[in-house]
Ligand SMILES: Nc1nc2c(ncn2[C@@H]2O[C@H](COP(=O)(O)OP(=O)(O)O)[C@@H](O)[C@H]2O)c(=O)[nH]1
């Protein structure tokens with residue numbers, strides 16, 4: 001099955017917003033799709049979030065995330081430096097505000113890969129943003145991908161699957177849904193939604 005846009009954006013194609021939010025349950029393939037898309041289109045700017053989560057093997061500070069302590073996250077929040085932030089499965093994550101605004105100002109397409117709570121906050125504060133939901137082909141496939149990635153303990157996988165149920169139920173809140181059957185198809189669809197191709 002190809003990536004299937006299931007919603008209709010309320011914004012006409014010629015004035016599509018340049019700020020795009022990509023959300024979806026842990027393990028659905030967000031990072032994979034975004035990496036694939038940016039290989040062909042490095043001009044798409046991906047916000048690097050701050051997180052209190054510990055780095056996975058291979059994750060680099062300042063590239064995949066800014067890995068911060070709880071105290072540092074407290075300060076970022078208190079100083080209003082985050083466009084949005086949320087607690088997800090026991091860790092906090094937030095989008096540094098200044099870099100997003102600078103890149104939007106420079107005219108580049110900007111992408112945020114954030115959770116449902118963050119997407120809701122962006123919808124309130126940046127009304128021009130388009131919200132895209134990445135859905136799994138099935139629940140069984142989501143479980144397979146999340147466990148197959150092998151980066152989380154069984155307890156953490158369980159916690160993320162609990163969050164996934166809530167996230168999947170919120171799909172109708174999004175402007176568009178893409179089903180991640182094929183990484184190539186979804187990457188192409190996302191680029192088109194962002195007016196990049
Ligand atoms: N609200 C919010 N969520 C974020 C941010 N950065 C990442 N996330 C989300 O936090 C969740 C967990 O991310 P992560 O620990 O990297 O796990 P993964 O998405 O399964 O690879 C995912 O839904 C991410 O999209 C952020 O800055 N703000």
Ligand SMILES: Nc1ncnc2c1ncn2[C@@H]1O[C@H](COP(=O)(O)OP(=O)(O)O)[C@@H](O)[C@H]1O
Nearest residue numbers: 026027028029030031032145149180181182183
């Ligand atoms: N379309 C797809 N078909 C099969 N496996 C996929 C697909 N997209 C991603 N995956 C795999 O699923 C796992 C989770 O993907 P990842 O990008 O880490 O998800 P997320 O960033 O949403 O948590 C990875 O092992 C990845 O290789």
